[in-house]
Amino acid sequence: MKKEERKIAALAGLLALVMLWTLAPASIAANVVGGTCRKVGEIVKSGDQNLICDKFNGKSRYYVSGGTLKYGYTGGGLVTLNPNQISSGTQKPVAPLLYDSLVRIDAKGAIVPWLASSWTSTADQKSWTLVLREGVKFHSGREFTNQDVRRNLQWISNPANKSSQAGEIGKISGFSFKGRYEVTITLKNANSQFPGALVFIYMADALSLSNPKVVNGTGPFKLQEFASDDHVYVTNNRGYWAGSSKLDGIKIMRSPDATSALLSLQSGALDMVWNIPPTSIAQVRADKNLGFLTAPAFTGAHVLMLDTKSAPFKNVKARQALSYALDRETIFRTAFGSVGEISMTSTPIGKKDSAYKSGMTEYDFNLDKAKALFAEAGVKSGDTLTFWTLAGRRFEWIAMAQVLQSDLKKIGITLDIKPQETASWLGKFFPYSASSPKLYPDTIVANFLSPVPTSAYQLNAYTTGGNEAKWDNAEYDALMKSALSASSPAEYRAITGKMQELYNREVPCVIPLLAANITAYKTSVKGMFLLGEGTPQLQDAYFD
Amino acid sequence: MLFSVSLLIFVVLRLLPGDPVSISIGAGHRGIGAEELDQYRTESGLNRSYSVQYWLWITKILQGDFGVSYFSGENVLSMIGGNLMPTVELTFSALIVAVIFAFTLAIIGATWPRSFADRMVTAIASLGMAIPTFITAIILLLTFGIWFPILPTRGYVPFTEDPVENLRLIAMPTMTLAFAAMAPILRMLRSSLGEAATSPWTRTAEGKGLLWPKIVRKHIFPNALIPTLTVIGITFGRMLGGVVLIEFIFAWPGIGTLMIDAIFKRDYMILQAAILFAAFATIIVNFLVDIAYGIVDPRLSFKNK
Numbered sequence: 001m002k003k004e005e006r007k008i009a010a011l012a013g014l015l016a017l018v019m020l021w022t023l024a025p026a027s028i029a030a031n032v033v034g035g036t037c038r039k040v041g042e043i044v045k046s047g048d049q050n051l052i053c054d055k056f057n058g059k060s061r062y063y064v065s066g067g068t069l070k071y072g073y074t075g076g077g078l079v080t081l082n083p084n085q086i087s088s089g090t091q092k093p094v095a096p097l098l099y100d101s102l103v104r105i106d107a108k109g110a111i112v113p114w115l116a117s118s119w120t121s122t123a124d125q126k127s128w129t130l131v132l133r134e135g136v137k138f139h140s141g142r143e144f145t146n147q148d149v150r151r152n153l154q155w156i157s158n159p160a161n162k163s164s165q166a167g168e169i170g171k172i173s174g175f176s177f178k179g180r181y182e183v184t185i186t187l188k189n190a191n192s193q194f195p196g197a198l199v200f201i202y203m204a205d206a207l208s209l210s211n212p213k214v215v216n217g218t219g220p221f222k223l224q225e226f227a228s229d230d231h232v233y234v235t236n237n238r239g240y241w242a243g244s245s246k247l248d249g250i251k252i253m254r255s256p257d258a259t260s261a262l263l264s265l266q267s268g269a270l271d272m273v274w275n276i277p278p279t280s281i282a283q284v285r286a287d288k289n290l291g292f293l294t295a296p297a298f299t300g301a302h303v304l305m306l307d308t309k310s311a312p313f314k315n316v317k318a319r320q321a322l323s324y325a326l327d328r329e330t331i332f333r334t335a336f337g338s339v340g341e342i343s344m345t346s347t348p349i350g351k352k353d354s355a356y357k358s359g360m361t362e363y364d365f366n367l368d369k370a371k372a373l374f375a376e377a378g379v380k381s382g383d384t385l386t387f388w389t390l391a392g393r394r395f396e397w398i399a400m401a402q403v404l405q406s407d408l409k410k411i412g413i414t415l416d417i418k419p420q421e422t423a424s425w426l427g428k429f430f431p432y433s434a435s436s437p438k439l440y441p442d443t444i445v446a447n448f449l450s451p452v453p454t455s456a457y458q459l460n461a462y463t464t465g466g467n468e469a470k471w472d473n474a475e476y477d478a479l480m481k482s483a484l485s486a487s488s489p490a491e492y493r494a495i496t497g498k499m500q501e502l503y504n505r506e507v508p509c510v511i512p513l514l515a516a517n518i519t520a521y522k523t524s525v526k527g528m529f530l531l532g533e534g535t536p537q538l539q540d541a542y543f544d
Numbered sequence: 545m546l547f548s549v550s551l552l553i554f555v556v557l558r559l560l561p562g563d564p565v566s567i568s569i570g571a572g573h574r575g576i577g578a579e580e581l582d583q584y585r586t587e588s589g590l591n592r593s594y595s596v597q598y599w600l601w602i603t604k605i606l607q608g609d610f611g612v613s614y615f616s617g618e619n620v621l622s623m624i625g626g627n628l629m630p631t632v633e634l635t636f637s638a639l640i641v642a643v644i645f646a647f648t649l650a651i652i653g654a655t656w657p658r659s660f661a662d663r664m665v666t667a668i669a670s671l672g673m674a675i676p677t678f679i680t681a682i683i684l685l686l687t688f689g690i691w692f693p694i695l696p697t698r699g700y701v702p703f704t705e706d707p708v709e710n711l712r713l714i715a716m717p718t719m720t721l722a723f724a725a726m727a728p729i730l731r732m733l734r735s736s737l738g739e740a741a742t743s744p745w746t747r748t749a750e751g752k753g754l755l756w757p758k759i760v761r762k763h764i765f766p767n768a769l770i771p772t773l774t775v776i777g778i779t780f781g782r783m784l785g786g787v788v789l790i791e792f793i794f795a796w797p798g799i800g801t802l803m804i805d806a807i808f809k810r811d812y813m814i815l816q817a818a819i820l821f822a823a824f825a826t827i828i829v830n831f832l833v834d835i836a837y838g839i840v841d842p843r844l845s846f847k848n849k
Contacts, residue, residue: 253795255698
């Protein structure tokens with residue numbers, strides 16, 4: 001090679017090296033993964049985007065950085081990460097970040113396959129066969145199999161574990177397996193809605209269930225740090241079977257006071273806040289950089305629980321009277337910031353639900369009717385009722401009580417509003433006991449019920465033993481049993497329609513509206529959605 | 545003293561309605577009735593007689609075992625230990641800021657009595673007494689978090705991890721707590737300084753030809769400090785109560801937040817241990833104040849008794 005040629009070759013080589021060097025980050029960005037790095041978590045700039053160093057499969061590489069979402073929750077209750085021991089609504093949005101369920105509810109409110117890719121049942125609705133996805137791995141690297149389904153369901157069913165989800169799946173009489181990815185669950189009682197029961201049942205590694213300090217799920221994020229009822233930091237699970245998140249991680253942080261949490265959202269210290277009071281919704285609406293999540297159909301119910309075993313509400317006329325005395329429109333507007341869905345029929349199923357029964361009695365605001373019905377039930381002018389509610393939380397209930405107080409005053413009934421701290425509020429009506437029931441005469445108890453967001457579970461909450469109003473209606477219970485053994489959706493709708501008519505007539509609990517806990521967010525955050533009962537789903541969140 | 549406190553908190557907590565079992569299970573928990581709750585209470589030892597429960601608790605404490613949380617199952621001592629540093633940091637920084645500002649303003653007021661500056665000092669002290677701490681907190685959050693966003697609005701980072709961020713995060717909670725704590729110290733010191741400055745022994749000192757700075761240092765200040773030290777001791781005790789609200793607003797993970805959660809959840813073990821700790825801290829601070837009396841005024845020293 002001549003000297004000139006060698007020079008050109010050297011120059012070309014140098015040029016190629018320079019090109020490689022400058023193009024390398026771009027190619028990393030285009031392919032998402034590439035270029036080895038040393039310090040995990042370190043963010044470097046490349047062109048107009050950031051790259052983050054992260055470790056997956058033992059190798060540290062650069063990934064396109066999607067930023068870290070800062071999610072705040074008001075109140076408290078995030079004391080454990082065991083996904084099958086949920087004692088507070090605060091835990092609900094965290095569980096699907098670290099763990100997967102067998103089925104899931106999508107953004108439209110439909111039940112869709114998740115770790116179970118398909119399911120079938122026997123004609124008697126007692127045996128359910130689930131086919132599981134293959135190749136799903138726990139964060140530890142171990143493969144998820146049908147034995148994990150058994151372990152989790154058995155753990156939940158064991159009364160010693162006090163699992164809140166035990167009531168959702170009912171009693172299981174046995175399991176059978178085919179290979180590693182198919183499991184048949186045999187139930188003691190028929191349940192045509194069994195897939196819905198699995199929405200909040202998460203698949204954790206057996207060790208995670210027995211040791212609260214171990215978190216090993218199959219979810220889109222891995223645990224980085226947890227301080228009980230203070231914060232949970234999770235990082236991207238790069239090997240997530242359904243495609244890894246665009247975010248680097250999520251910081252779930254407690255902001256106990258709702259007012260300062262909202263100020264933190266406005267200042268940028270937080271990107272989202274869960275459970276802000278409806279009374280603050282105007283503040284969110286006034287800020288063009290903020291929004292709040294709404295559900296395609298609301299399934300959480302603000303209920304006015306009435307003691308159906310003591311006067312005056314043991315008389316159905318008193319319960320109907322209260323239904324007529326509620327100015328739902330005003331309450332919806334002033335106390336709930338017009339977020340949710342008014343329930344004119346006082347029933348727990350919303351109009352958008354396919355199981356909703358139309359043509360039922362609508363309890364329009366009518367004080368004359370209320371007065372007449374109250375009188376028939378023995379509540380006369382000059383009598384006093386008590387409104388039992390929470391202090392320092394649920395300000396919307398106090399606002400609702402004040403509207404009701406002013407209206408009842410017009411018909412001569414005094415409403416004494418008594419806000420209580422949680423334990424005292426709970427002590428009035430909980431626990432349910434058939435043998436020695438807790439009576440609370442002349443009292444209206446405000447409560448929020450958020451069962452699994454499907455019609456079967458919303459209706460099941462009012463069967464005997466399931467509600468602290470102590471309503472025990474044999475016809476309703478029998479219909480529930482029939483609905484759970486229905487062989488077709490049409491049959492199911494017909495039976496649940498009858499249940500709603502019965503509820504509408506009997507009003508064991510007066511339901512002014514269906515709503516969800518409100519989640520406010522910065523409009524730059526996209527991809528999340530809300531379940532009907534108020535749990536934000538952050539798994540697919542990203543920054544615009 | 546600590547024994548009395550332990551007995552009092554144990555009894556008072558049991559008199560409150562509800563218990564950790566009913567709160568942790570909660571309403572709407574299908575299939576859980578009174579019988580099941582009683583079973584859980586038996587498993588947790590809550591169905592034993594109060595005297596047995598108290599005896600077991602106190603004997604375990606003497607062995608260094610403060611028990612575990614009914615909710616998280618975590619060791620109470622390690623929970624308190626984890627939340628202790630943020631509270632100590634916040635309380636002491638607020639106390640130091642309060643004392644510095646109170647002393648500076650009181651001296652300004654006493655140096656120019658009945659002047660505009662003195663009236664401003666009185667106004668500041670009155671405002672500090674009158675404005676509730678949560679209002680001060682919201683005003684600061686709006687000012688430095690929203691309108692002039694120079695300080696973070698929430699959270700905590702240990703000093704050892706990131707000193708700059710720690711100082712930025714502690715600024716607003718400290719200002720809020722210090723503003724309320726400063727007022728009584730300022731009022732007491734200002735009036736004590738005024739009283740001492742017009743006392744006969746100050747006039748004697750002036751008559752002897754002593755220079756004013758020396759009179760202030762040797763005579764006025766030590767005399768004015770005695771009642772002020774008492775107020776500082778009392779203020780510290782009140783701050784332990786006030787810090788609960790501040791921690792709640794600024795999401796500061798301290799003992800206050802831990803205690804307020806424990807109250808709502810009836811997490812007896814945490815609450816009992818935290819109150820015992822607060823009582824112990826108050827005793828220590830009062831003891832330190834007693835020692836300080838002797839340093840400021842040798843006549844009050846233990847050696848002279």
